[in-house]
Amino acid sequence: MIRVKLKNKLALTGAATMATLFLGLNANAARMDMVDVSNNNGYMSTAEYTSMRNEFGVKAVTVKISEGGTYKDPYAASNIANVQAAGLYINGYHFARYATKAQAIAEADYAGQAAKAAGLPVGAVLATDVEAKEQGILSQATNDRNNAAFMKEIQKFGYRADIYTSGSWANNKMTIKGKTGWVAGYPFVPAGKQWYTNNNAWQWSGSAHFRISYGGFDVSQLYTDYYTAGQKSTVKPTNKDAVKANNQEANKNTSKPSNSAKWVKESKTYALKTAVKLRTGASTASSVIAILPAGTTVKTDQAIIQNGYRWVRQPRFNGYGYLATGPVSNTLEYVKSGAAHTYYTVKYGDSWWSIAQRNGLSMTTLASQNGKTIYTTIYPGQRLVVR
Template structure:
């Protein structure tokens, strides 16, 4: 949660990672994002970018705090998430120390949630991380949380507890199979924490590069469908989002070569920009040999030369995010299948190499006869 960093929680800086290595460990998934006034008014394009590029499928927006604060961005953020097809939830920052205060805060939060348009059956979470609970006995916190949650349920909402890993079953009880737990490792890598709970919040500094969403966000991995109302929580193959910038250039580039084998339909563009015209696609299982890597607003592009001799750029994945296929090293000797009407001159021109070197590598001269379907190394 943005407003109050979890008390007693050692917040660590997440290590950045690059999807250029073939065997990069899979990081925790960005299944759910929580937002508040600190993130401002979210647009539909913010949510669709998160959805399409990072697999976000659920959101939690701050509704209220105590009985004195209403988050002014909640109604907008619920509405825009709904338009983008993102499942909507809300949270209340708890200040209660007694059962009476818990009931009052629950009525306050649920009433505002209704006003803000939070749909029935959404989750309205109690965010329990304040000093009021830190110095209250565990049994009292448990009872107060019970009162809050049972009161909220009367409004047609499902409920859950958000707290830190260091507070869970220490400051309050979080039953197995419930709870949204925050704990930020130094390096996420392939760690899988709190898999016995509904959700694990693993970072408060996620940046959604390549989308219209600006700033750092709290992100969580979902371990079941509690926060998606039954929607599938497995990782999805993202699709390329619309881009409005017509003058994109590569943010980074790498002199790498290799073979890329698609595991989903991959767009091929005539230029390196994300909005360059799509001129071809690769189906799952099809491969290409790339001769350079570019990163354009978080999209990884593999450059290659087409059979027609044109330079093409295939979308290979996102940073951070996911890969659209498998990448592996390619041998120095690649092969070209001769087509009817080919000559050493036309092939060399198509591949962007010297025709004398091409012929010599195959034990021939440029005057040698070549035949359709013959394999030439280059």
């Protein structure tokens, strides 16, 4: 973190001047320049993105497009359309599963086609998110070769390429050159320090909160214009006082490690992609009740993010069982959501009450199974899970 004190009206020069100007609101605070969203966040409306822009200073959104060679994010198209409608810069990312050059090229073709189908505009960034177990066992040289192959192939679709990874993997598991890369380093912001200033972006929190959006979000600070279409951002918030206050609050909440994670209501049905251990508590140190095989349907009533994983609670005949849906960085790695769901499209004049009554639900149940509260505004065209 660059700290600058002005004494006797001395002019700032060189790098210190540019750093201070770029930090804008507060030289001691990380900014919420960019948000990344995926199916984990559920349906996101234009109003939610507009609030992020006007009240929190968000300039760009990066949307999950695909994963591996078989999964396309079902919310990609609506996210892309609603981000653009809110006047924000739009980008995409692909969660990499490749372990060979041939697989990297195949995944790039899959991601590029999925991005085109979802409406990601030509010229946007389509980053490769490289943090999975498949890459963790490979050498730096092999990951570098595979990442280069993915990025070269993705450019054939008209997209600009980049790499997202964790700080512990950058220049360890793979090479991230200066003025490239989107690097994650959290959950807390060390006082008086900015991280990864030589890269395109620093993801500094995985639990930021926005006023009209439910749940925690990944937020990043931008150091270059790469994620704003290669140009100085023209996105302007309408409430600068709110931006300043919300920015300071976000930094205050992440200024030190937090052990205050809370369980939230979550009435969902998951189908397991792979075998998962059902435990007596929300910890990998807890005893194993059973190993649930791939294909098992799991109904949950609560969820929590703690100890590096997203955990869900399963009501059982004699209490509860707990299972991880995946690491925090990819919270549905072990499951696929939406099993046997029925959806309702919101119409003009609808309310939480009218939709709940029509489908035999309480308002709180309807809201919670959609990752919302009864105080969240719903909009015509929005799809809600009703079964």
